[in-house]
Amino acid sequence: MSSQGNHVEHPLEPVFDGRSRVLVLGTMPSPKSREVGFYYGHPRNRFWRVLAELFDEPVATKNEWRRDQLLRHHIALWDVLASCDIEGASDASIANARPNDLSRILDAAPIEAVFCTGAKSAELYARYCEPVTGMPAVKLPSTSPANAAARFEDIVDAYRAILPHLGEFAPGVFDVPEVVELEQTIARGGTSLAVLMDRAGCSLAYRVRRGSPNARIAILCGNGNNGGDGWVAARELAAAGHDVALVTSRMPKDLKTQPARDTALEILPALVEAKVRVLVDPGESELSDALAQADVVVDAILGTGFSGATVKEPFATWIDCTNKRRRQGARIVSADVPSGLSASTGEASEPCVTADETVTMIVSKVGLESPAAAPYRGELRIAPLAYIEPLLEGGVENIG
Structure with a gap:
């Protein structure tokens, strides 16, 4: 020395x-x-x-x-x-x-x-x-x-x-199977799906706060990994001082999809400590009351894996209540894709969330870029989450 x-x-x-x-x-x-x-x-x-x-x-x-x-x-x-x-x-x-x-x-x-x-x-x-x-x-x-x-x-x-x-990199637009393979390739490279979920939820919370810094927020979480993004966003928004209500059809222990299940199990105690209202399988009246208190509704119900002409209950009711709250003046932010919209085709089911902003993860999806999706997606934001440029050097077809 x-x-x-x-x-x-x-x-x-x-x-x-x-x-x-x-x-x-x-x-x-x-x-x-x-x-x-x-x-x-x-x-x-x-x-x-x-x-x-x-x-x-x-x-x-x-x-x-x-x-x-x-x-x-x-x-x-x-x-x-x-x-x-x-x-x-x-x-x-x-x-x-x-x-x-x-x-x-x-x-x-x-x-x-x-x-x-x-x-x-x-x-x-x-x-x-x-x-x-x-x-x-x-x-x-x-x-x-x-x-x-x-x-x-x-x-x-x-x-x-x-x-x-800097010369920023533009990854292009991907179809859903390509996104799934890209996520798996990222995970094999050392950034796990759980880490990607954490970053996705943080990105979702960031966009909510960016547009509505003092808002009261309701987050609707489905049973899959899209819902897991919502659980992370709830943690981040509550930690930032927002009044948050989280709606889920199942308690974390009853979720089956990973890493959403483990993520929700880990986050639930922090939400309870932060006095976040967690509503489990609410009826339409209870759900409507919760949404009526929110300035922003986060749609983390259905993700890119959804397809079909109709949405099953209880999520059809959740979507109807979300759209009703939007007509009353609330801002709607969707995670990855508006629930009820096909990320592959851009076609909307009955019902389908009409978002003011969609925060899609890693890359944009074919369906989100289609003219049919325009009335539902609102402003489209891409949350990059991971460094993918080296993975795409040989083109999308060579991922993995």
């Missing part, structure tokens, strides 16, 4: 691949980042909030989700220093600095711009790295808690400078 602080060797691997176009560099992982094993790990560091705002996505809260987010947007992430002496997280105390070898990234990826998060990072990059790389860096404001006086909006505006360099 030096007289000026602890000697720290950089413990984290860089995040990048051959599609990365922007390199974002900090200085050295903070003690909290080293503890959690990923970059910008302090709960009051605003880096991940800034990225979420830039890309209109929920804040990624777990390391693998954060890694996926970076790679999806073609961002490489590392730090200027490989080692240094430092007191805690104080960049001002840095001494005996040794830089990282950035050629590891620059030789492997078509990086066209370098950005440094904070004055110290930019200073050290200019001193140690720019003479080697020949690439100047743009200094961005620090997202550290030490820069808490900076307005969040101003930081986001500064970070918009990275956007023109």
Whole structure:
């Protein structure tokens, strides 16, 4: 240990691949980042909030989700220093600095711009790295808690400078069997269906809050994995302070589809603690009363697996009550596909939810893009959930 602080060797691997176009560099992982094993790990560091705002996505809260987010947007992430002496997280105390070898990234990826998060990072990059790389860096404001006086909006505006360099990927439109195979391929790659469900529910909750930040919310959960997305959304919305009612035809222990069953079982105690009203198999009158108290109704009843000309009870009544509440002024947000709509053909059953917004997961579906679906889907939003670009290099037909 030096007289000026602890000697720290950089413990984290860089995040990048051959599609990365922007390199974002900090200085050295903070003690909290080293503890959690990923970059910008302090709960009051605003880096991940800034990225979420830039890309209109929920804040990624777990390391693998954060890694996926970076790679999806073609961002490489590392730090200027490989080692240094430092007191805690104080960049001002840095001494005996040794830089990282950035050629590891620059030789492997078509990086066209370098950005440094904070004055110290930019200073050290200019001193140690720019003479080697020949690439100047743009200094961005620090997202550290030490820069808490900076307005969040101003930081986001500064970070918009990275956007023109990213070259976002457009995955196209998929039929339902292709989506199923894509999900299985993602799961085989290490991102489980349960993790995808958690991200889907977080994305659903994000869209609800984005459009109705102070709303009272009713969430209608079917018996399959679409319903599981609704359970996750209920957890997130209740944690954010919303008044939430969750409607289900079965208690979690009686669900059969996985991972929805395990997800609902895990979430139920948190909903009870948060005083979320959980209505099990309500009659039409009780359901109508619950929806009457909601400003937003989340439709997580039937998913992309639905097909047919009619919807069975009790879900037909749920859909009728949802549409009635919409006519009375409530906003309707559907998970993946409006319940009663075929994600393959776009044809509507009797009845079918008429949504104001549909949050579809991972990729858009053929049925949602058809003219027949337009009166039912409302505004279509795609929640990407996972980094799928490498999986689609050979075309949709080569998934798996």
